[in-house]
Amino acid sequence: MFATLSIGVTLLLVLLLARPTGLYIAKAFQYETTRLDRWFGWIETPVLRLGGIRRDDQTWKQYALAVIVSSLVMILLVYLVFRTQAYLPLNPSHIANMEPTLAFNTAISFMTNTNLQHYSGESGLSYLSQMIAIVFLMFTGPAVGLSAAIALIRGLAGKPIGNFFIDLTRSITRIFLPVSFVMAIVFVALGVPQTLEPTVIAHTLSGEVQEIARGPVGSLLSIKQFGNNGGGFFGVNSAHPFENPGAVSNLLQIVLMMLLGTAIPFTYGKMVGNPKQGRVLFLSMTMLFIVLLGVSLSAENAGNPVLNAMGIQHEQGSMEGKEVRFGMVQSSFFSVVTTAFETGAVNTMHDTLTPLGGLVTISNMMLNTVFGSVGAGMMNVLMYVMIGVFLSGLMVGRTPEFLGKKIEGREMKLIAVTLLIQPMLILAPTAIALFAYPETISNPGFHGLTQALYEFTSSAANNGSGFEGLGDNTPFWNIATGIVMYLGRYFSVVTLLAVAGSLAAKKPVSETSGTFRTDNGLFAGVFLGTVLIVGALTFFPALVLGPVAEYLTLKP
Template sequence: MEEWSETKKEGRVLFISMLLIFIVFVSIAIKVEYSGNPALASLPIDQSIGSMEGKEVRFGTGMSTLYSMVTTAAETGAVNNMHDTLTPITGMLAVSNMLLNTVFGGVGFMNVLMYVMIAVFMSGLMVGRTPEFLKKKIESKEMKLIAVTILIHPLLILEFTALALFLNIGNESISNPGFHGITQILYEFTSSAVNNGSGFEGLADNTLFWNITTGIVMYIGRYFSMITLLSVSYSMLNKQTVPNTVGTFRTDTALFGGILIGIIFIVGALTFFPSIALGPIAEFLTI
């Protein structure tokens, strides 16, 4: 019963950590959308109920924005408004949900456990102890597999985005050249890599190039990470159980939850911030 209680506590920490990320993203997105679209501020358009461009009147600004955050965080792919018409910051948050690929969702939970192991490993290095998770030691073999898993996600998204821009195919397909166009392409390959299915729209993507490249990204992005993380779980399964001691770094505390959130954002920021800066952030600063 004590072991079961500890497992439930760890589950609560993981759920609350992901929920906090989700709440912050949703709060910022709703605030920004209700502030209206700055690109339309000089026009005689009433934005007292927020930016309604591309949104359905029966849902309104708040519910449409909430749905956009939910569908990208939970990897459902359903939409109730045009993501292409979201303001730059909200569009950035929508694509960031998929770039982080940890906030809820089936595969998202698999990646949550991956980041948990990274957080445990980093914490172990800081306190000078062998990292342990679920009473199993995390060693170099597991970390190498996790490192490969982390790298394949940005490699697929960023390399194919760069390829589309390099071949000028992206420029011919986007409906809004410039910074917004970069976001359209980035969103397309990010959605494919995490098997979300939603699109920024405005992108003429029903061509041979887009169908083949997004299919490759979807296939590798989906199955490669499954194989590597299943290998991690198999390796952990065959390890001897290590009893908890007074020196064991506990993973069922608020402190560990904070470390986990920090690791997710540090890894995500270091990996994807340059592409985000060239897309939605640059668009926001130039409006």
């Protein structure tokens, strides 16, 4: 009862914070002079001047090129740090240089806001790598996604796209840095380590020697959750007591994961001049989230069928793979939040979830619209909004209109290509892995298919959590998931910025009595129907072969 009540408290807290946070984000990205310029201008102005950045608006092509080139430069710089960390300072545990394919995978993983880890956190990176590579990308990765989403919203509203470098700077200085700085102090106060001292050597009562890893964890933890990054300092992520000391830290981590995703719909409503549109999208996604959360909680509470001492089959709640400090309810709640908001942090082993519990987590990532990650989630939501508007227009025989602009062939071709890239990035590599590298999969049955499917789904959705049970630190998995993460992140950014540029250039059309409204309950139903139908047509066969088949085999 207490665990269930804590979920209600967490959701209420997020609900109270979402709207004011969303309005603050909208204000932070205004190019007109505001009070925020006085608070943050002292750091932003020198940075922009040093980079030679002016307040000139870019075209969508210039904006997209800036996103791609700057990201590639950051990937290269961080790759070099990983490959030379053994020769650099702040390496008290004498950790070796990363293997080339692993460094390739890790650099792309953190730049794309995925944070998939094919290494164990405390034993794979030096303190310097954690601070100047991992934490650096934990700020810039989500900042790139948020900037691209803001540019898309501006274009849909008929405004200039903006300037990527100004948006990137403001994302970091006005949003990510202040919250992360404060929350790092809070987490340290709750017991999270923040030190450059080396690993502690402890002598146990039985005479054994135990190495206790520690390091600058607090500063990583806050941006890990607030930026929807998810990569852990320790191998077991937020199941580790140093990375998640107790109930209060667990609650705060969940709130941080949910905050920006729930706030951006209100940012969208404010920036397009129709707050009701933002509320409709917020409520639609909230309904979908609650339904999926209910399925997960029900499945984990029922557990898997087992035989009692008399040989009679009954259901038992599943605690396998879950941290006893948090219990079944909070572990399941965390798994739904981290995949719905594409964070990827875990406080339980997702590989040990029940088949239906695992189905929920993988469905969250396949849909990638149950709020989704910072920025990129909202871009996917708006893509489905335009698909829903287009289909509705076809049904009534009118040229579809959205925010006063006609959606025509050029926009729909770009959206169709964007819609197709995700299943291609998930299903094709999964088939290759199952056919060519079955030895890397620990389970030969339906669960093994889900392990491979989950890995590529997590990569394409830029989530980063894993079903585990894979021998994934191999050249194939490192290179394949690296490519999937990169294309999964930047392909849709470019195509949707092209949509924004196309719509921004169009002349607005007047709203009439025949205009299909997108700010009421009817459109909420159209939006949800579009997401679920398109998602089912795309991924249902793969899910049937994986978690659904596994679930059916467990039934009497």
